[in-house]
Amino acid sequence: xxxxxxxxxxxxxxxxxxxxxxxxxxxxxxxxxxxxxxxxxxxxxxxxxxxxxxxxxxxxxxxxxxxxxxxxxxxxxxxxxxxxxxxxxxxxxxxxxxxxxxxxxxxxxxxxxxxxxxxxxxxxxxxxxxxxxxxxxxxxxxxxxxxxxxxxxxxxxxxxxxxxxxxxxxxxxxxxxxxxxxxxxxxxxxxxxxxxxxxxxxxxxxxxxxxxxxxxxxxxxxxxxxxxxxxxxxxxxxxxxxxxxxxxxxxxxxxxxxxxxxxxxxxxxxxxxxxxxxxxxxxxxxxxxxxxxxxxxxxxxxxxxxxxxxxxxxxxxxxxxxxxxxxxxxxxxxxxx
Amino acid sequence: xxxxxxxxxxxxxxxxxxxxxxxxxxxxxxxxxxxxxxxxxxxxxxxxxxxxxxxxxxxxxxxxxxxxxxxxxxxxxxxxxxxxxxxxxxxxxxxxxxxxxxxxxxxxxxxxxxxxxxxxxxxxxxxxxxxxxxxxxxxxxxxxxxxxxxxxxxxxxxxxxxxxxxxxxxxxxxxxxxxxxxxxxxxx
Numbered sequence: 082x083x084x085x086x087x088x089x090x091x092x093x094x095x096x097x098x099x100x101x102x103x104x105x106x107x108x109x110x111x112x113x114x115x116x117x118x119x120x121x122x123x124x125x126x127x128x129x130x131x132x133x134x135x136x137x138x139x140x141x142x143x144x145x146x147x148x149x150x151x152x153x154x155x156x157x158x159x160x161x162x163x164x165x166x167x168x169x170x171x172x173x174x175x176x177x178x179x180x181x182x183x184x185x186x187x188x189x190x191x192x193x194x195x196x197x198x199x200x201x202x203x204x205x206x207x208x209x210x211x212x213x214x215x216x217x218x219x220x221x222x223x224x225x226x227x228x229x230x231x232x233x234x235x236x237x238x239x240x241x242x243x244x245x246x247x248x249x250x251x252x253x254x255x256x257x258x259x260x261x262x263x264x265x266x267x268x269x270x271x272x273x274x275x276x277x278x279x280x281x282x283x284x285x286x287x288x289x290x291x292x293x294x295x296x297x298x299x300x301x302x303x304x305x306x307x308x309x310x311x312x313x314x315x316x317x318x319x320x321x322x323x324x325x326x327x328x329x330x331x332x333x334x335x336x337x338x339x340x341x342x343x344x345x346x347x348x349x350x351x352x353x354x355x356x357x358x359x360x361x362x363x364x365x366x367x368x369x370x371x372x373x374x375x376x377x378x379x380x381x382x383x384x385x386x387x388x389x390x391x392x393x394x395x396x397x398x399x400x401x402x403x404x405x406x407x408x409x410x411x412x413x414x415x416x417x418x
Numbered sequence: 419x420x421x422x423x424x425x426x427x428x429x430x431x432x433x434x435x436x437x438x439x440x441x442x443x444x445x446x447x448x449x450x451x452x453x454x455x456x457x458x459x460x461x462x463x464x465x466x467x468x469x470x471x472x473x474x475x476x477x478x479x480x481x482x483x484x485x486x487x488x489x490x491x492x493x494x495x496x497x498x499x500x501x502x503x504x505x506x507x508x509x510x511x512x513x514x515x516x517x518x519x520x521x522x523x524x525x526x527x528x529x530x531x532x533x534x535x536x537x538x539x540x541x542x543x544x545x546x547x548x549x550x551x552x553x554x555x556x557x558x559x560x561x562x563x564x565x566x567x568x569x570x571x572x573x574x575x576x577x578x579x580x581x582x583x584x585x586x587x588x589x590x591x592x593x594x595x596x597x598x599x600x601x602x603x604x605x606x
Contacts, residue, residue: 082593090589094570124596127545128564129467130456136468137447140475147479148440286473291466291506387469 084108086121093125139388146269146283245404250305252298252397254280262304264379266296272393273318275351281318284392290383293327294392299379303333305399308373309359312408315382315397318351320390326382328356329364332371333378338364339371343411346384351395355411358399428491436482446491447475453492456538457499470506474499541599548598556591563588 088105091097097105252259254268255278266282275281284294298304305311307330317326329340339361343354363370371377385392402408428446435443451471458470478485478495485494549557555577562573574584 120596126459129459137444140447140472143476144479
């Protein structure tokens with residue numbers, strides 16, 4: 082076995098030590114088109130494609146969630162269309178009011194003339210039926226309906242801040258405004274039930290951390306302005322495969338991530354986590370900690386093994402403690418570094 | 419079943435799925451998972467390979483409205499898979515500098531990879547023939563590693579060898595397979 086072959090086989094097995102990695106890099110630099118590697122790669126690819134493991138079950142589990150999310154998206158389009166109809170009706174009512182202002186004096190004059198001259202009985206006035214809400218079969222089936230106000234959908238799950246707190250930003254994933262900044266993850270209705278909530282965000286595969294379920298919410302202009310008195314609260318649901326949940330936020334201007342890891346996660350049930358944002362540490366060594374006033378452009382939550390149990394996230398809120406001591410972070414909370 | 423019948427079957431199943439029979443998508447996954455696994459096998463990490471096979475089918479389901487009846491489903495799905503791998507490779511090569519040369523090389527190879535299903539199956543047939551020429555121990559190690567998907571420790575335990583000896587056996591087996599395939603390719 083020659084040295085290039087040996088190195089390349091080790092690379093395929095992910096067994097290269099640091100020195101060997103440098104050696105292989107030098108070999109590749111010296112020979113930009115090594116045919117031996119091509120053929121070994123071809124053999125490796127064919128061998129790996131021979132794996133008997135079936136992916137049907139995990140794929141179908143994900144696809145059922147996707148299918149439901151597609152249905153939900155379809156329903157939400159109906160809901161939005163319906164809200165536009167309501168606006169048109171309101172416009173018509175305004176037009177009718179303006180016309181009534183102009184016509185009222187004429188009508189009153191006509192009434193006086195009629196009262197003086199005509200004694201004949203008048204036909205009964207038939208009022209049009211009161212407008213009924215249109216029924217959308219898909220909505221009825223899914224038990225999803227337009228809310229009276231987009232802000233009212235989350236009901237009891239909306240955090241009600243005490244007098245000493247201020248909600249800086251809140252995502253319940255129930256409305257379009259709340260789901261628009263989702264960068265990774267799908268708002269679904271079919272997750273584990275949690276009173277007061279219909280939709281939650283299910284983690285999905287990402288290129289950033291392909292072995293973990295991940296959700297991310299991003300606004301390039303900025304999600305909120307960081308300060309040390311802020312706490313992030315969110316609900317999570319993970320299965321037995323999850324040993325931790327990672328919370329990460331990114332400074333918009335520095336483009337650097339800051340994270341922490343929640344240990345001792347509760348599995349198989351919805352749990353609320355609370356993380357003091359001042360506890361978050363820079364992911365890279367050469368990065369400064371976040372300072373008051375810095376804009377945060379996204380948050381990411383990771384947990385559970387991709388392809389095993391799911392990660393559900395709901396009702397993510399950043400709350401600023403205006404007065405009093407900072408609440409502790411939940412569970413056994415260990416900063417990553 | 420000939421190639422035309424196979425394609426028609428895929429197209430009919432895809433139509434039924436698009437019409438709302440989601441569960442039928444399992445037929446497409448079952449039929450084409452091997453071809454898709456082949457397209458993502460350039461990644462080193464076996465866990466990542468499994469995840470990307472799954473994600474390829476999830477993406478295919480979400481893009482099913484873009485699939486045309488006259489297309490070959492396996493080719494279409496492999497295209498999705500290769501795009502996923504390209505993105506992953508580019509991301510990794512940015513993050514892991516020492517692998518950047520290897521990744522660049524694989525990316526070039528990916529871009530030039532044949533979409534021909536018949537060629538893929540022909541290569542698989544050649545490899546199967548070559549595997550039969552391996553000595554029994556090497557054949558068993560390859561079977562345990564690639565067909566059954568066991569880790570090196572389990573294979574070593576099963577075969578009553580040390581881990582380094584098992585690794586060495588698998589190295590030799592792959593080189594023999596490469597030489598065999600080169601030889602058979604030269605003959606044809």
